[in-house]
Amino acid sequence: MPLTSEDKQFWNRVNELAKKHLKAQAYEFFIEPSQLLSVEKGVASILIVSQMHKDFWKGQTDLIRTAAFEVFGEPVSIKTYASDELSTDELEKLKTDDIQEINELEHDLQSVREKTPVAQTKVNPNKSFENFIQGDGNQLALGAAIAVSDSPGSIYNPLFIHGGSGFGKTHLMYAIGNEMLKDNPYARVMYASAENFVNDYVTAATNGKLKDFENTYRNLDLLLLDDVQFFNPEQEKTKSELFYTFNALYEKGAQIVLTSDRPPTELNNLEDRLVSRFGWGLTTDITAPDYETRMAILMKKSEHLATEIPQEVLAYIAGQIDSNVRELEGALNLVDFYAKTNKMQKVDIDAASKALRNIQNNHAQPLNNLTVKKIQDVVSKHYMVAVSDMIGIKRNKEIAFARQVAMFLIRDLMALSLPAIGGEFGGRDHTTVMHSYNKISELMNTDQQLQKDIDQIKQKLK
Numbered sequence: 470m471p472l473t474s475e476d477k478q479f480w481n482r483v484n485e486l487a488k489k490h491l492k493a494q495a496y497e498f499f500i501e502p503s504q505l506l507s508v509e510k511g512v513a514s515i516l517i518v519s520q521m522h523k524d525f526w527k528g529q530t531d532l533i534r535t536a537a538f539e540v541f542g543e544p545v546s547i548k549t550y551a552s553d554e555l556s557t558d559e560l561e562k563l564k565t566d567d568i569q570e571i572n573e574l575e576h577d578l579q580s581v582r583e584k585t586p587v588a589q590t591k592v593n594p595n596k597s598f599e600n601f602i603q604g605d606g607n608q609l610a611l612g613a614a615i616a617v618s619d620s621p622g623s624i625y626n627p628l629f630i631h632g633g634s635g636f637g638k639t640h641l642m643y644a645i646g647n648e649m650l651k652d653n654p655y656a657r658v659m660y661a662s663a664e665n666f667v668n669d670y671v672t673a674a675t676n677g678k679l680k681d682f683e684n685t686y687r688n689l690d691l692l693l694l695d696d697v698q699f700f701n702p703e704q705e706k707t708k709s710e711l712f713y714t715f716n717a718l719y720e721k722g723a724q725i726v727l728t729s730d731r732p733p734t735e736l737n738n739l740e741d742r743l744v745s746r747f748g749w750g751l752t753t754d755i756t757a758p759d760y761e762t763r764m765a766i767l768m769k770k771s772e773h774l775a776t777e778i779p780q781e782v783l784a785y786i787a788g789q790i791d792s793n794v795r796e797l798e799g800a801l802n803l804v805d806f807y808a809k810t811n812k813m814q815k816v817d818i819d820a821a822s823k824a825l826r827n828i829q830n831n832h833a834q835p836l837n838n839l840t841v842k843k844i845q846d847v848v849s850k851h852y853m854v855a856v857s858d859m860i861g862i863k864r865n866k867e868i869a870f871a872r873q874v875a876m877f878l879i880r881d882l883m884a885l886s887l888p889a890i891g892g893e894f895g896g897r898d899h900t901t902v903m904h905s906y907n908k909i910s911e912l913m914n915t916d917q918q919l920q921k922d923i924d925q926i927k928q929k930l931k
């Protein structure tokens with residue numbers, strides 16, 4: 470049944486009251502994008518943006534009651550439908566026989582979807598095409614990424630980028646995501662590492678929410694799936710979910726971007742049917758940055774530092790670190806940290822060489838008294854977790870988090886290799902260290918408390 474003028478009046482009143490009583494942000498986020506579908510038999514059906522909005526709506530009974538009494542002279546209860554949880558079946562159930570209503574409902578759903586900012590894109594907003602330095606080793610991948618941003622879902626689908634660790638694959642993925650969000654802030658973009666995908670699937674399966682999982686992953690405009698070499702060959706269910714996700718997205722013309730440390734043909738962890746699909750679009754690689762690219766990257770990144778790092782020192786760093794861009798960033802941070810701890814406004818080659826001594830030795834050497842032990846101690850005190858637990862096998866949340874922060878800082882400030890850091894934490898595997906580093910780096914982009922914690926820890930390390 471189409472809305473009557475009374476229903477519309479009721480809805481206007483709900484909006485008026487909400488605007489008056491709620492903070493502007495809450496009103497704009499929760500109430501404004503919602504839509505009244507119908508008021509029947511004392512029940513107002515409301516289409517809301519996502520399941521996450523349900524709890525908020527549950528708290529608005531007073532508002533609804535007041536508006537209902539004012540307009541209808543009797544109470545109404547509410548029933549909410551989240552646009553992200555409505556499977557096709559549920560949508561069918563919501564529909565009546567009236568074809569007009571079906572169209573209206575679909576229209577409503579569509580318009581709520583269009584208005585839905587996808588808060589959970591997990592795309593790092595700081596990684597863009599603008600701050601990606603082009604070089605011989607990444608030119609093709611960069612060109613492909615730009616082309617995909619320009620014509621998502623058509624030109625190269627999927628786009629598969631492979632290459633060594635720290636060469637800029639994830640950066641390019643984020644850049645594609647940010648570009649799409651720039652064009653359409655409501656685009657359904659999702660970044661997930663293979664590990665995120667597996668975790669999301671397992672959590673959904675455990676909580677009986679596989680439909681939600683499907684609705685999220687199969688309704689995207691852009692899926693950015695990182696490090697596909699990490700899918701476990703034995704996780705049959707997750708892999709078939711990935712297969713169906715891929716098919717669903719591909720069929721509806723959504724763009725898929727994948728990265729890996731090796732080309733699709735060398736992925737032994739995934740079935741042939743999936744691997745062959747990965748090769749349907751364009752496969753391109755990124756190779757190690759050459760000297761000129763390393764210099765250009767250092768020049769760009771040093772612009773944001775308070776410490777003055779002259780050209781010859783940058784040239785020295787570019788000459789010392791020829792492995793990958795992550796190591797290069799680590800080395801620059803290290804030089805900057807050395808300068809700060811020694812109260813130097815400007816660094817020279819001698820200081821840079823002292824700062825980088827650890828990387829060359831590749832094992833914990835004292836640097837301004839900075840050692841692995843010191844970082845572990847300070848982190849342990851900060852999070853009130855024993856060092857023995859951090860390097861031990863316990864996996865509870867607090868301990869695991871402190872361990873991840875400590876690994877992150879050791880990597881960031883001492884630029885030790887991943888296996889060396891694993892060794893300092895009871896012989897953990899390098900992939901665990903990499904996961905910790907990536908997780909904390911990712912969180913640092915959004916979690917202000919973590920940023921504060923890391924700053925405080927760094928202060929104590931000086």
Ligand SMILES: Nc1ncnc2c1ncn2[C@@H]1O[C@H](COP(=O)(O)OP(=O)(O)OP(=O)(O)O)[C@@H](O)[C@H]1O
Nearest residue numbers: 600601602603633634635636637638639640794795
């Ligand atoms: N060409 C580049 N210009 C600017 N920054 C870059 C470039 N290449 C890489 N970086 C930076 O280097 C760091 C590591 O890059 P990124 O995380 O994209 O590597 P990756 O290839 O995805 O590595 P992994 O396989 O380990 O996940 C990031 O901070 C990224 O912004």
